[in-house]
Every structure is written in C-alpha cells, then in structure tokens.
Amino acid sequence: MAAMAAGEANGVMMYYALARLAKEQGLNDAAATFIESANQEAVHAGFYATLNGRYPKDFWNFVRSVGKAETKGEAQVKELADKVRAAGFAKAADEMEIFAKQEGHHGVVIDELLKKYAPENSVAPGQKVFVCSICGYEHVGDAPPEVCPLCGQPASKFVEKV
Template sequence: MHGLAKGTAIEAAAAALAQGEANGVMMYYALARLAKEQGLNDVAETFIESANQEAVHAGFYATLVGKVPKDFWQFVAGVAKAEYSGKTKIKAFADRVRALGLTAVADEMEVFAEQEWHHGVVIDELIAKHAPNLSGGKKWVCSVCGYEHVGDNPPDVCPVCGQPSTAFRKK
C-alpha cells in the first residue's frame, strides 16, 4: 500500500485527506479536553474515540502517499532524536508559560516534556531490538525539531516539522 497514490491522479486528494484527518485528531482531542473540563466525561470519551479513529485514518492516507519511507528504521532513528530534543524545547516553553502565571498549564507541559523523552527511549529500544545495525553515513539535523537524517544530502522537507532542506545542518 505504501506510496500507491504517489504520482497518480489521486495523490493530492489522498495527501489532503491525510492532513485533514491529522487535524481532526487535534480537534477531537481538544474537544475532549474541553468536555472533560465541563464535567461531560461521556462526551469526552466519545471525542477521544473519534480522535483515535481519525489517527488511524490519517496514518492510512499518509501511507498511501508515502509520507514516511517504507524502509522506516533510519527515519524512526531521526524521530527519536527529535523526541529527545522535544523535552528540552517543551520545558523551555513551560518556563515561559509559568512566567505568565499559568502554573497549572506549565506543570502539565512538563509532564508532556517527560513523555516526549520517553518516546525517544521507547523508539531506541525498538531500534535495538529490530534494527540494531543501522547504516552510517552523513548526518543532517533539522535545526527546528532535531530530526536527524542520514544520507548524502538533507531531505527536501523535514518529515517531522515540514521545514525545507535549508533548515538542516550537517552534524
């Protein structure tokens, strides 16, 4: 299924669906949070279920257009680096939020920062188990999100944050 829409008349529509479904995930989780804050736990649960389904849909269409490489381990290794970097960036942002007096928001963001780090740890464990011999090569780091790419040249677009190749620096 990977990349079957690439270069076809349906590619743009499938890519738009992938993005639309990804936006739907964000929207439904935001709605669930608001519903929970208002004591509407049953509504929140329904929105979370919808968000989870939208995530599956987004992944389906993203696969159809080849959004991530079929041989994904090198890509995943780069994602792990971005997750580790995310901890630092989110903690720094939480400090700014705390300075505005939004302590509860900053506290929750610090939990998210730890979760980002944990994502990196989990990915590294998966790599160690399933792809321990990732090949070396030139390493390029996205200066925005920390994603690492291995190859002769940086990717045209960062697959994590969407920045152009000019955002990459050689490591």
C-alpha cells in the same frame, strides 16, 4: 492523499481539544466520544500518510531522527513550561512538565526499539546521506526528499553528509 492525511491529522487535534473542553465542563461521556473519534482520525491520518509515501519504507533512519527529536523535545517543552509558569499559568505548566517527561520517555522507547529491531548501519557504502539542517533528519538516497518527513522543511534545507 496529502490533503487527506493533513485533514485527518487536524481532526485528531480538534477532537482531542473538544474532549478536553467537554471534560472541563463535566461532560465525560462526550469527552469519551471525542477521544474515540480522535483515535480513529489518527489511524486514518497514518493510513493516508503511508499511501502518500510520506515516510520511507526503510524507516529505521527516520526512527533514529524521531528518537533524537523526542529526547530533545523534553528539554524544549520543559523550557516552554517554565515560561508558561512565569506568565502565571501554573496549572498549565504542571501539565506541560508531564508532557516534557513523556517526550523524553518516547525517546527512550524509540531507543529500545532501535536496539531490538534496527540494523546496525542501514547506510550501505557508497550511498548518499542528506541531513535536514533544521531538525537533523537523515535521508539515505540519491537526492534529498522534497519535504522533510520530520519537520516539513523543503529539500533546499538538506545538506549532503560527508
């Protein structure tokens, strides 16, 4: 299942790239077809990832980490856009600046979802919390996950929160 999820996720990237290339060549109908395929591949990837247990069923702590990463991602993408602009690729940098704002907006939307649906504190007294030292993802359980669902790092990168 993990290989299926990864293959489908790669398909999302591939089809969206093909759509961009087709659009650049004026092939709007081909671009639309590639986008439709990319959207379907995204659904497939999510299905296989769920079947494989890639993300926790009690997902609100995970969503908190995703929100933080999205908010942080705005500055990271903006910084990269500045470097791309300095390298002489202004058009690409302009688009990346839009992406940066979208990343920040994702963080805002996630915060709104958390306020609306998430329990105040989904960590019961006595439960252990393990934090990924790379991305800050917090896992509640007796042991860290084998792989961080947010950044893909191994269990050895987790430290117990005290």
